[in-house]
Amino acid sequence: MATITQEKIGPLHEKLSVKLEKTDYLPGFEKSLKEYSKKANIPGFRPGKVPAGLIKKMYGPSLFMDEVLRSIDKEILNYLDTNKVNIFAQPLPLENDMAKLDANNPADYDFHFEIGLKPDFKMLDLAKLDITGYNIDITDEMIKEEVERLQNRYGNMTDKDTVEDDDNVVNVTFTETGADGNEVEGGIKKDNSLLVKYFAPAVRTALNGKKAGDSINITLGEAFEEKELEFIAQDLGLNKDEAATKEKTFKLEITKVGLLEKKELNEEFFNQLYPAGDVKTEEDFKAKIKDEIYNYWASQSRNQIHDQLFHKLVDDTKIDFPEAFLKNWLITQNNQPQEGENQQAAKTPEQIEAEMPSFLNQLKWTLITEKIVADNAIQVGPDEIRDFAKQQLFQYMGGAMGMTDDQPWVNDYVERMMKDRKYVEDAYNRLQSQKVFEWAETKVKPKATSIKAEDFAKMVSEHQHHHH
Template sequence: MATVTRENIGLLNDKITVKVSQEDYLPNFDKAVKQLSKTANIPGFRKGMVPVGMVKKMHGQAIFADEVLKTVEKELMGYIQNEKVEIFAQPLSLDKEARNFDINSPSEYNFDFEIGLKPAFEVTPLESGKTTLTRYKIKATPEMLNEEIERLQLRGGKSEEVEAISSENNVLGLNVVETDAQGTPVEGGLQKEVSFLVKNFSAATQKELQGKKKEDSIVVLASAAIDADKLVWFQHDVLGLHEDISAKYYKLTITKVELIEKRELNEEFFKEVFNAEEITTEAAFREKLQSEIEKSWDAESRNRLHNDLFEVLVHETPIELPKDFLKRWLQTGGEKPKTAEEADKEYPGFDHQLRWTLISDKLIRENQLDVSFDEVKEAAKQKVMGYFGGAAATDGADWLDSYLERLLQDEKFVDQTYREMVTQKLFDWAENKVNVKEEEVTAEEFAKLPNKHHHHEH
């Protein structure tokens, strides 16, 4: 009869030995041979009439080996399930060489496996009074407001394409590519198409651009190309980046040169920008726009707070991991084998994500922070409304319901939406478990804040 034994071989690292004898695998072997004899297509024999001896002669060795391994796997996984052993990934075989199974000499076999055990831990950073984080408040300055108004006026204005740059009022279509100082693209760096007003460049860069035409390009250092008071706006609103770009180089290739007649600040324009609002004066328009800009920065500030919380949880929650086992698993557990050197290089990022998975799973489970299908459905509805704007609501509920039904049959979409929602619910919950102080900063100061990342070896 099969036996399974277990012994500790290291930190959160055990060896499991599975011993199987003839009585464990031979009945299944005989059954598999008989089954194949009923379905095999072998020349000279009618289907279903192939003698068992012929099947054994032709396929017996492969079936024998397969049934031994199936029996071992069944005993191993049954033991882990019955003993409620919490393990990482899958057990790793400790057999260094392939086994030679002899159908003519069935015997007792021992198989050794190692497992990595999940640790018990407490999320100590969320203990009362243990952690203090900062929520930053960014107010929209008059300069930021004026720049956004001008951008909106230009976006809605009448444009005329011209041959070359001749004025600070030219609007450029630019292909922006992150490079080194020599203009060689940085691997994985930013590539983006943007529109940008010449007057928003620094005086020196404006001078360099004069006379440039479509297809011409220049390489610039961000902090030299755009003055400090506009750099954060360019980084955040134009490029959509959240990290400081002042020391980065970009190649700017001109794709279009336009001269645009700016829109007047009147009721028609205000209605186009905020179509759900009754705005009739420039003062009211500025007030509403300032509120929208600050909402955008509030969302950035909240993201930063949650990122800081993520780093604190991952780096300050004491969790021991079976590091050596996990590195060995990295070598063999993927689609293709890795070398020990490749596993070492990949491990820090893997370790970081694994810690977050353990922490988030524990917090979600223990605090019942799950998301229901009805909540996913409502979030999907809001996404659709966001995709199609007011048309989604005014074109009729039947269309919207039909579209939602198809969307909710997409497992990938549902899974992604669920993950986003449960993660957000987790951060909202955890935010209330730490001390949060508020600090007012400028957009420039916010953009240059260092990332909260603890550099130490686990």
């Protein structure tokens, strides 16, 4: 009968010694040999008639090792479960015990493993955390800009020969150039459509009188002011907060000139945007826009509270880790052979050492999340994952008119996604994380602070830049 003993190596770092007797694995090994001899297909012998000695000689060592490993796994899992030992990852062999296995001379064996214990820790009192709740000021100017944006988006376009004023629209191709003005090989090339007034004054002057086929050279930081630069940089796949972005130069080739006729603010336009018919007047329209802007910034503010919660919990919760074990585990994982497209170069011990703080922070958040989920019985059911898949589909389809969640093809899509294990796991984790933050929101007491939208956006951008 197998026996297991446990002894301390270091902080939360233990050694398991497994004594395996012959009787623990030999019956299983002999059964495996018999089963293999029945199905083995070896030239010169009829199926099921291969001599036992030949089977043992050819396949004995691997079958023997498999059975010993199965027996060890079974004993360790039973021990951990019976003794309520909560561990990280899987036990790691301390020695090359497998080298002593001999299928021809079965014996009692001793095996040694190291384990890392999950720590107990105390959750912070969320009500005492210093959290700020930002109330973004919704100004008349913000409402005016959104109304104009919608008027432009749904407006009518007429062709023009040349650029005449700021309300002209130019279809342009951005082509990245070097300091010499020549196109950069493999550089950025992107089409866009812009109102002339989106450009800085000097560029507007340079565009005046230009026609399709003409081009000008620009530097991003000089051609666009801060607000427009953010939009342009994102469209070009650049980070507006990086100094190099503003220094990038492009040739701007005009492919078409047009004049945008804004949509009139009338009931026909309101019904186009809001088919429910609850917007009748310009005042109703602006009130609706104000609500949408408010909801958007309230959502952004809520995300900021979540971000503060995450950093407070990770930075201030005291949790000890079996660092020596975890480092050994990372090294073991790093040395595992990799195949296929995801194959990556093995990391050096120095790289693993450098990544430990980040790894421990991720692990800390995992433990905090697990504790919140367990202590508050937070669950995610299959129906919630199905609803999540539907919402993702509707967002992807852009909220297409006439789409309902009871259409057969929608349900077929959802059921297909429910059979995708990776998708279900990702959806489950996202929904669980969302519920954890929703629970935490009910416990914190944010200090309300008013802030301008541009200041809030700048603060969030600087924070993201700092943490990446």
